[in-house]
Amino acid sequence: MADHAIGHSVPEARPGMRFRLEGLGTAAVVALAWMALIAISAIHRPDFLSHQTILAIAFTMSIVGVLAVGQALVGISGGFLDLSQPTSLILTALAASRLLAAGLDPAFVIVLTLAIGALWGFANALIIVHGKLNPVIVTLATNFIGLAALFLVFQIAEAPIDSGFRAFGRGSFLGLPNIWWPMIALVLVVGFFLPRTRYGRRAIAVGGNRFAAQARGISLRKTRFAIFTASGVCAGIAGLLFAASSGPFTPASGTVYLLPVIAASILAGVSLAGGRGNIWLILLSVGFLSTVPTSLVFFGLSSDWQAIFQGAILIVAVSIDGYREKWVAR
């Protein structure tokens, strides 16, 4: 990956263009892997290609996908990793559930929940920017603190059983889950606007080479605040979808999402060093990674063995992608 250092040392007049074209190689690898997986599974069991399978995979994709957008934004802009997503997911889901139970109008609930997510991201950004601390450590610490604090506040929560919100979370639209559509809308919109707006390009520039970006007059502080707040909003969206579609949850229910989200972000070509990554590819990486467990079930593997194969598949996938990146000209 040494060529990135060289490639990014010259600030570009229009970084967006190159940014947009990047990642086609990764897209090809992941898409091929996904197709291969589906094909192998379908050959083994033809009833893999059923609507039920699509629903199952799509539900998994939804929450991971939304969180992956937030994680990717952080990565692309040079913020490395947001390790506090398990907390922000549950914090916002808790808020949504409690507000709904209190009888608030769903529209208000949505707005307030997103605001809480944004607040969390903003708080992280405050510590990062004013302490000039590494976001990895900061979000690791805020996650520790946040989870423990959540555990003091509640142990079990759930969206009200007979609410329209919860019914929404379980329904489908055009054959795909209701909660899938906000996810894809988010991916398409953010992916479209990131390289095409001033703010988006600034975030990419900061991620690619923050000193050059600073030299061009981009405010690092404002970018950091914007990005982490945006990540918090993504967590808020995910929290809403999570509360709507899941059963009763605990403070630690979000921990299980952290590693799959990071894997999806990396597999989508987001470089944790910053400046690289295509949001649209998240659809492919999350889709692929969500299909793996389901197809392993169709192969009749016990859950213990599933973990072995899931790990192996991830290693192989990122190895192929890394190899392609290093040796194949883009």
Next chain:
Amino acid sequence: MTDAAAGRPDLPQSIAHHPVRDVVTGPVGSIGITLIVVVAAGLLLIGPRFLSASNITIAGQFVAIPMLIGAFASFALLAGVVDLSIGSMAGVGAAIFGALVLSGWGLAPAIALTLGICLVFGAINALAVVGFHADPIAATLGMLTGLRGATYVIVEAYGQSGSLFAFHEGLFAFTNMLVWSLPLIFLIALAVTALAAIVVGKTRLGRHVRAVGGDPLAAARAGISVPRVRTGALLLSAFGAGLGGILFVGQLGAVSRLLGFGLEFQVYAALMIGGYSILRGGVGSPVGGALGFLAIAGAANILDLSGISPYYVNIIVGGLLLAAVLLDRIRGGDAYE
């Protein structure tokens, strides 16, 4: 991926400081101060028994194996690759060792085979990360998942109801042995840390590892084989995790399905307090890492003994993490911006 960071022109690291002194003194001095504060708080809040041999033994026995694993894994961080699979590697090492002991293997052959298998897993990590240039976080994350599954399978196969009871008389005695009223494994972990510090700070090998992590291009131009150093670091990390797993079996007398689950977070949080970075190589010192472990262990011990509800422990540990890195920043350590 860390190469991109290394390519940035004016990171404090690459301006003309004396590399050894700066890398080693900044964070270590800070974490030293943090540890002193923790010790002082302990003596104030708990009293003299905070530093009694009995209390140090309790905390020392708990922190010894993670510290040992961390000392080995820190070389990988230094070399610019992070191995997230150390927790599951310890788990699978424990499971393999436990299964061998149950099947009647002798101690030495069981240890040798366990470590050998862990080295194979480490080699797979190296193949992916160094050979194929896979992202280290994603690749070792895959290994984390895979090895966790392997641990499940072995414990299911050789144990009953999720527990693999593998009590080895000699190893149990060894891991619980006290020397000068302190746990032997704790002293060994400290000794390994000291050895690692000497290697990192004073040997050519250590300089090479830091160079590879700090600026791989420059290291390569200087004739250092970046792939070889990184491969060695990942193998060392796997070795340390396997060793930790074996010691866990000795200490606990059993392997559970979840042994080592989440250990990587515990280890890397402590190492990061001590100045390491999981995304950037070339920074950090083994002594700092050990002090990080001690500071966290000390804080947790204060909370255990002072009757504060256990649910507040993580809040305070998280706060300690932030305070420690903030202190380092204020003292002139690496700024994020």
Next chain:
Amino acid sequence: MKGKSSSPLHALAVVAAATTVLGVGSVTGAGAQDKFKLGMAVGGNPCCEWMKAQGDVARALAEQRGWDYMELSNNDDAATALKNAGIFIQEGVDAVIQFNGQPSANPALAQRFASANIPVVTYDIAQPGFYFVGIDNLAAGLAGGEALGNIIKEKWNCEPDLVISAEGASAGIVNEWRTGGMRDGLKKVCPDIPAEKWVSFESQGQATVGLPAARDLLAAHPDAKRMAVVGLNDGGVLAAINAAEQLGRADEIIGWGQDGAFITGDNVNPHLAGSVFYFLEGYAVYALRDVIDPIAAGNPPPLKDTAGDPASRVQPCPVSAEEAAKVPDMPERVKMLLEAPPGTTEYELFCPSA
């Protein structure tokens, strides 16, 4: 780089000096005991509401008796449980209550406590040498399975399309007793369900964590409509029910849970037909009444350390969803328990069939 520069040796020297100055003492325990000191190690698994409540109830009861009370969390980790044992011994507690979700460490724990002469009460998972206070999980499982069996016999003539088991392998033997027990109980009522209809998924005992695995299982059996669900606990069973809702197949799914965590309150899922209350949060009443109080009075009871012959037996309370509607939520139950006359158990207070 501003600030003083110090070498690592300097830092360590300062630490050494500070410790010497401030006094490195020898072992001092907690001193002579006037008051009885009870130590409690809570399970520390964030899965379940009752884990924290177990500690809260024990604390309240200990305070009622004027005892000293020390609480630590096992953090669902074997090494932590071992560390906690060392702390209890050092701090000179007179008795320990533990919930140890990682029983692999129990033999090592038993050895330590035995050499320190500290009696230990353990909840639900037996260990030779520890007083056993808890439920017969196998009997609870059988009771729940039979109840579900009766329902599907009546509704479906014992012909479900699937019988789903929501496993929780990390619970070890408790999983085998409860989930396996439910299967056996169901088989007693409906013995002729063919083998291929019995399927399992790993729920990890939580509704949200097990949800994707449940979805995948249901997708792999796309034509199943009539589904009966048994499992480790209410959470695991709900994972399957919620998965069916998401896949649009919840019309004919019926589950029966264990531990009663989600069968009370306004938010009960209509497909959860019933559960078995253990009233886990109130275990301390049994432990104190039958083991710790006698010990504190200088009269330790005989050591009974198996589930079959326990030091104190907790009665399971199978309930249907309708019956459970009268039972208050866990926080409310804890409040009422602490206001009740000493020695009253939650079973007596709340079980509809008591």
